[in-house]
Amino acid sequence: MRIFKQILNFYINSSIHVGLSCYALVRMTQYMFHIPSDESVANFAFFGTIMGYNFVKYDALTRTHKLELRKELKLIILFSFCSFLLAGYYFFQLQRIVQVISVAFLGILLLYTLPFFPNKKNARNWAGVKIYIVALCWVGVTIILPLLNANVSVGSDFYFKCVQRFILIFVLVLVFEIIDLKNDDPHLQTVPQQIGVKHTKILGYILLIVFCGLEFLNSHINGNFQSVPLQLVLIFVVAIVVALFLAFANENRSKYYTSFWVESIPIFWWLFLISLQ
Known part of the structure; x- marks a missing residue:
């Protein structure tokens, strides 16, 4: 062991x-x-x-x-x-x-x-x-x-995916910042330090809703609803998983909570996708 x-x-x-x-x-x-x-x-x-x-x-x-x-x-x-x-x-x-x-x-x-x-x-x-x-x-x-x-x-799809990826990483970093709150230098002015843990989580949930909404909007603009059902489902699954990690994040969690499990989300997203191909 x-x-x-x-x-x-x-x-x-x-x-x-x-x-x-x-x-x-x-x-x-x-x-x-x-x-x-x-x-x-x-x-x-x-x-x-x-x-x-x-x-x-x-x-x-x-x-x-x-x-x-x-x-x-x-x-x-x-x-x-x-x-x-x-x-x-x-x-x-x-x-x-x-x-x-x-x-x-x-x-x-x-x-x-x-x-x-x-x-x-x-x-x-x-x-x-x-x-x-x-x-x-x-x-x-x-x-x-x-x-x-x-x-x-480069088309509209590129810009939508960039914003989505930025939101995803931003929210994942929020989980890290909540876990590290008691160890971070107060001068860093991380999001939890500025607005508190509760409001940080609310911000994360709102961003995840935008994350999912952008996928719908992108599909509508590009007229490819029929070709991306799997992608839509995976987007929602990823958003739910990230939201759960965000909900249960607190300063007493072990380092493995973020350094292993949270960072595993993109890996499982990709592995789940290729397993369905």
């Missing part, structure tokens, strides 16, 4: 799980826009997410020596370096425009992590900004990059 827990902790702490979530959303985008399987962009998203999340989580702590280089952390650093090399390999398989935009998102990541200006905090510590940066980056990596790499023309 102890070995299983160590493996699970390494799986979560090394960001493999969040990388799989990003990979699953890229695959969902490819399904939604009828893009043939594109391993390069999906694998780039997977390894790039692992590298990026580990950099954000461990960079400041290791630079300031606040985190002892235990055996697990050394393995995570080694694994992150391997992920960096693999992300670089797939990066050079992407189209030039996708590479340029990927570098732009890397710039956002660096701004989020490193204090570029003297006596200024990084973007991660800017009051109330974190949740928007995270949601924006996920939209970019899981929707914009796959579509550009596949040369898919």
